Amino acid sequence: MQITSPTFKANAHAALHDAHLQRALGNVRSGFIGKRAKAAKALPEFEQLRDNAKAIKDHVLGHLDIYLEAYEKKVEDAGGKVHWAESAAEARGIILDICRMNNARTVTKGKSMLTEEIELNDFLEASGIQPVETDLGEYIIQLRGEHPSHIIAPAIHLNKDQVEQDFRRVHTEFPTDRDLTEPQQLLSEARQVLRQKYFDADIGITGANFLIAETGTSIIVTNEGNGDLTQTLPRVHIVIASIEKVVPTLDDAAQILRLLARSATGQDMSVYTTLSTGPKRVSDPDGPDEYHVILLDNGRSAMLGTEFQDALRCIRCGACINHCPVYHSVGGHAYGWVYPGPIGAVLTPSLIGVDKAGHLPNASTFCGRCEAVCPMRIPLPKMMRHWREKEFERGLNPAVARYGLKFWLWFAKRPRLYRLTTYLAMPVMGLFGGRKRRFRFLPLAGGWVRHRDLPAPEGRTFMQQWRDRDTLKQDAHA
Amino acid sequence: MTQAASPPPRVGLFVTCLVDLFRPSVGFAAVKLMEDAGCVVDAPAAQTCCGQPAYNSGDREDTRDIAKSTIEAFEDFDYVVAPSGSCAGMLKKHYPGLFHGDAVWEPRAQAFSEKVHELISFLTDVLGVTQVPATASGKATYHDSCSGLRELGIHGQPRQLIASVKGLKLAEMADADVCCGFGGTFCVKYGEISNAIVEKKAANIAASGADMLLAGDLGCLMNMAGKLKRQGSGIEVRHVAEVLAGLTDQPPIGGK
């Protein structure tokens, strides 16, 4: 996908003027937030689980090499094959090799952000292999040639009438006069279309929410059952997961699972939590003959040991996105790459470079709601600030902002001069505020007054008046 | 001779640059509230800004310089109090980290930060104030500013004191805990997004039916007042300290 993060501001401008999008974004605010709050409140151990989940992942990151090796061994014991990929290109190459070896013509896919990250669909198509997204949201955006705008609700930027248009355009096998006004009708049609695709596919590709070192198991979590069919019906199952997805034991996964669905959709558990270990056994009448796991680094190991390591605890629940006022305003596509919202603002500069993604960590009010709801207690604002530090060090932030700041700092570091200047300036500015006590226009403050009035200062500064009061007091005592 | 009662707590008022420059009456309201509760208050002249504009722009070195002079200016007080959750949060939660590994300044910043409080929570949680003698009229709605709420846990304290103001009713707005879109330099750097956020906030404020909007941070208040006034709203906007101190002679923020 084309990276559009550098034009974040223009993207945001377009998003704010997109009436369809703005209507759809209302669904983020009205749905997820209340459900998460209710689910968290209903589990008294929720905060304790967050602490423990953080501890588990921190432990993993300190022992990552060992758990990856242990996991690999167990996958092989179970008859599976593990492939290691340093980069997106390498991962794509491995997948293509497996496809070629199996003469694959179509692959079904469970929902996987990692395959978005490595741009797998475009690559497969260019290689003559048809990828079919099976998650309803992913399927819809694949029809539209779009990318997910949210990591757990990929089509959240769309309204049902837009989906109806796409289905009418693509599903030409159905009668044209059919009724598709209700979401249930759209779902039924997609179910019917995709059902056959599962059977037709040669290979099923899924991501993984967890890899278990104890057993060599990969776990996916879905509500639709699409990932589960994807990995059960085709002859070959490929799992692609980034290296930080490994946890030591099933018990560790159980701890984090209690947080995942609650944080994401407000469910106690998602409908399907599916554990896969190796290919089907002699006694299995169904399941794949081959089981491959691709362990992808693609920049993760470079985050280890840096101020961005904590982001590797992320379980992709989307809670930070759901609670972000900036995301609520502009949606996911404005962020310009795979991961939107607060986690995107931290991950994207790590994975594609801060020179391209510099806007993202800046486009935050630091309201802290993301960190407050992150089940893994990732200090997202702190890490965005770290990115701002990197940008500042490298002089990547805009010159106007830099010089404006320097001007302010020059005074802020010289209290006497600061006092003198403000004693003189504020009463004058106060006077200009007029009877209304506010400005509609003000030179150099365009960013503010374009959208709102600027309340006028009262007049003399506090410190000025405080000095007077002190003097009066001393006079009275004299 | 009887033992003298313990001396009154000496409070250094960190007035914050916005209050100093734009709304001194908030500073005087803070002083009154703390003096009424038995404190001796001073505002040292060497203070300027808490350093957030630099800190949040990624300029750590300048932030450290500002932090050092702030710490020096306030070290002699028993408490350091700011009428802002955002600035108090900076002083309390972020100063020590600026000097991580610095043998001299880290402990100094740590000791300083332990004395820092946001005004309203200082009144309730440290001084034990449970009510104020102020009176007002009408319905007020309260916006939880982000740093105060999430860094310092300020939520019930202002509501408790607002409830004690005779004649004033609290009408909660929807999403009182959601950001107003101010975000310091964010509101100028990403003005359009900031505007989209404050528009939602203004709608919630209006829907609450309140005739007065209160909050504990002047940055947020100026942002919300600016939007409400641009929309022609008649809702009065004030810092919560003004109402609690009964100092409402000044026209509201952004005028009537």
Next chain:
Amino acid sequence: MNSRDAILGRIRNVLNATDAEDDPRRIAATARIDFPPRGVIPARGQLGLDGRIKLFKKMAEASGATVEKVTSPADVPKRLAAYLRKHNLGAKIRMGGDKRLRSMPWAEERTLQVSIGPSDGTDEVAVSHAFAAIAESGTLALVSGRDNPTTLNLLPDHHIVVVNAANITGDMETTLDMLRENFGKGVMPRTVNFITGPSRSADIEQTLLLGAHGPRALHIVIVGGK
């Protein structure tokens, strides 16, 4: 250097570690795998059998499943026949070779056709026997194999799952222990499906719809208990 060694090498480099057998990190990690520490277990499921059954039923219903209780396995066929009639479904079910299911008196339901094996997608109703269930979240645990093929869990419109009351655990960890006991430590069947309610999607305007790709209805029959 191959990618595996490059990735592991980079990680060890950052962690200032070696791949030595006696690395204390290795000892700690191995110990954790061998003896998984119990994490935070929600108090809600820590109940006696009756309490667990009650909680399981409540949570499963909250997830959109329907639940009924029977006292004996012999009651299952006639209750299933009633379920089919109630939902206007054909008198036909598909199931695996699970002895607990096969030994039920299906023949007493004269009109009911029972066929054995995995699903090819044409079955309207499947019956499975759960390995266990988890009260804290109303979740069923099903394991793959000839007894209960995985396709039965996913392809039919109606999935009926029989679970023994005695196998309803309070929490997920207890079910995981049962898996370890049954399959051996560190060994797992090809697939374990933890299922909580019928398939659903909210991908269109966040409207919750049942029956996305998996079963539209999940019916649970608890056998035994009070």
